[in-house]
Amino acid sequence: MDLFTGIRPLLFSYVLINGIFITLQTKEEVLLDMKASGGELGWLTWPLDQGDKPGWEVVQKTLNGSQLYTYSICNVGEREQDNWLRTTFIQRRPSASRVFVELQFIVRDCNSFGASSLTCKETFNLFSSESDADVGTTFRKGQFKKVATIAPDEITGKKELRINTETRVVENLSLKGFYLAIQDIGACVALLSLRVYYKICPATIQSLASFPETVAGGENQALREVSGECVENAISEGLPRIYCTVDGEWVVPVGQCQCKPGYEETEDACKECLPGFFKAEASSGKCEPCPANTQGLDTGALFCPCMDGFYRAPTDPPTGPCSGLPSAPRDLVATTSHLSVGKLLLSWRPPEHTGGRTDITYSIECLRCEGPVCQSCGEKIRYEPANVGLTLTKVTVSELDAHLNYTFTVEAHSGVSAFASQAMPQAHKLPLTSALTTSLHYTDPPKITSMRLVKQNPTSLSLSWEVSPKPRVQARPIRYELTYRKKDDNLDVTTYTVLILEKNSVQIPDLSPGTAYLFRVQALGSDGSPGGSSIEEQYETLSEGHLAHNNTAVISGAAIGGAVMLLIVVIVLFLHRRNRNSHTRQGPEDTYFSSPEQLKPLKTYVDPHTYEDPNIAVLKFATEIHPSHITKQKVIGAGEFGEVYRGILKVPGRKEVAVAVKTLKPGYTEKQRQDFLSEASIMGQFAHQNIIRLEGVVTKFKHAMIVTEYMENGALDRYLRDHDGEFSAYQLVGMMRGIAAGMKYLSDMSYVHRDLAARNILVNNTLECKVSDFGLSRVLEDDPEGTYTTSGGKIPIRWTAPEAIAYRKFTSASDVWSFGIVMWEVMAFGERPYWDMSNHEVMKAINEAFRLPAPMDCPSAVYQLMLQCWLQDRSKRPRFGDIVSLLDKLLRSPESLKAIADFDPRVSIRLPSTSGSDGPPFRCVPEWLESIKMSQYGENFTCAGIVSMDQVMQMKNEDIKNIGVRLPGHLKRIAYSILGLKDQTSTLSVFAV
Structure with a gap:
């Protein structure tokens, strides 16, 4: 019964419209394609003779001159159907042990046949049989092995066609070829296409290694290893390998080829470097342009030779730039400032041109002249640190003989100086004569040998002193600097007085009766440099009672001491005249009086930004540490320039200590590096227990670092939040006292912080607080206002004084305002100042006289100090010295902390x-x-x-x-x-x- 005939025209229309002649062109090798044969297939049907029971039928259709064939069968009304359709012999490629069989077919719905469908099936079977030769028309069912039962995903009704596509795998093939067969057991089925193929990994080039076309493996060899070879002008340390998957994909390449020196990778090939480029070693990188002061004239260059007049040092890499000779050092100066007798300080500026090198060193040559005869100084003088191999632009020369002429020559060297020392022996020398005079006449600065009291009375003292050696006759006489103060243990309120004198004696008036004074005098050279200093001497004025007693004794002995009285009158008149002359000589510029607020320490902060070369400031104020002495352990934070680590510093000869290591993130600019290291130049000038201590820096290696002491408890604000309510008011005031002491030290050094906040205070394991983060800090100017005007940048509004916000003028008084905010943060256990108010709301509230309310349980005395710090008029705010004194007083009297300030929860x-x-x-x-x-x-x-x-x-x-x-x-x-x-x-x- 041919119930499939009515559908065949529709079947061919569907085939043509939908274009089912699909073949995969990539990763597949086709062994048999039923559609692409273009002629009679010659497939065998079995059994050969079934009488009136038709078996598989071939249907032919002509399309555009090509023959299309399909096979169909539809004996759904017959019982015990066993109809076979066998392909021709399919030859197998030896390495293809696994093939894919793709079937496209239509299966009729058995329900569409009504009562005649009792024996209808909707499936058929796929078989295979291997053979080493074509057996022709011989067919034995026993030689076939079942591959799979094929069931359609969709079945076709009376009017519509539903084409199914199924793919099955035939594994473990080993003979020269094989047959496929389809067994029908009673279905109404049409076979539209049968395609047999195996998968291959196509020939490819990966990582400059060429791999041949490879047949995909079978289930017993899921990954097939394939060896390759490097492309031309490429090399590899090991044999490059790759794996071919069962799906025809390359995976897991092992071993990489790289272009030889002088070649670079371009589109899976290695090509020579162009002129002006080079490549020194085998790598996957590109050719690089010839570095500075080199030339590349040929293709395929391994390095670029130096241009004339430029050189590479033995330690320079052959791929690096070439360097020229450094120019002469500049502005050589000799001075005795701040040095002892017999010493000179030679200083100079670096060469204007370094030749492109950073390994600049200096050597000193000295000539000693007595009359017309000059000879090398040899070992007669000493140099500190040395006279050769200097990296700093200064050296101390000692053990000089007085009244001799010396000539010093400073020579700049670099790693390439030896290459041209004979050709240009004087090209990079600068003798002192070109900077100062033809020779230097050295004279020992005078030294004070003794001081004595000439006369004393209740309101004045007369002093004189001896000088050695005796000065020769000079065009300008020696001047002396006399400093005196009251002997007072409270140094915070000490007043110093300084006099500049031209004689080695003085009468000091306007002193307090019965009071001890401390005196120090030192000679000044003709250039104003100080000489040797005397020891500090103490002298006292007479008491007023002692003067009255003396007057009585004089009156009672007037009759017998007239001659003595006359002599005294003469001396008094003489001293009065000398005192008047002394006052005449002392102008306003020679005398100043320092109030407690104006007194500055002997050491004054130096702004590193004033240095022409910021690296010099770093070397001057910070100790260089070798990176091998630093062990980074874990990241504890991130700063503006990079990550911050906890680490260990182990310097030979010293006990290892825990440190914090600030790093500079990769890809930095030179300006960022200078800004990063400027903080170290600042910190290195401070030495106070409440200022974070700088251990040193790493500047001479690729990765710059700043190393400071490690503070176990981290930032103060976070520490207080984590321990809310755990500390007493006495402990909190102690923390404030440490912060105030550190800020007093900074302000005494003419230094303003600008970013004082609890987040920038660090706490160690003994709860000692230290000021840190000097990124926004700047030195105060010398004007009476002591202000610093910024040129822009962010201002921490919640911590900044109103005048600093409005006019960007910062003083120690603005730091005091910030300290008041820090006090509030401490008492509020790290609460955010002004809570969630915006910066605009904060500024508006402050201008309207709003001030932060007292935190919970805040002592009244502490809150009153906060309010004093927040006075609108900055001149009325307390100074840090006053703050330290007040906090000390509170700590000495803990009962003063019991009175609690009023607390309003509606505001707080x-x-x-x-x-x-x-x-x-x-x-x-x-x-x-x-x-x-x-x-x-x-x-x-x-x-x-x-x-x-x-x-x-x-x-x-x-x-x-x-x-x-x-x-x-x-x-x-x-x-x-x-x-x-x-x-x-x-x-x-x-x-x-």
């Missing part, structure tokens, strides 16, 4: 706007807890069944403890907030009425 804990509301200001408990930074207790409230704000306002202190709030600071915060809620709600109710 900011609440959202409640305009138009007559109930609690928060909608839910989580919102309220979030506003007071206590969200961690949300679950405690929920578990206790407190889920509404009405329930919250009924809570008492004992209730808060019972739900699990144990920390004293957290307990107070929640209790005060509830108090504020009650007060605010009652106020709102009144307004509502």
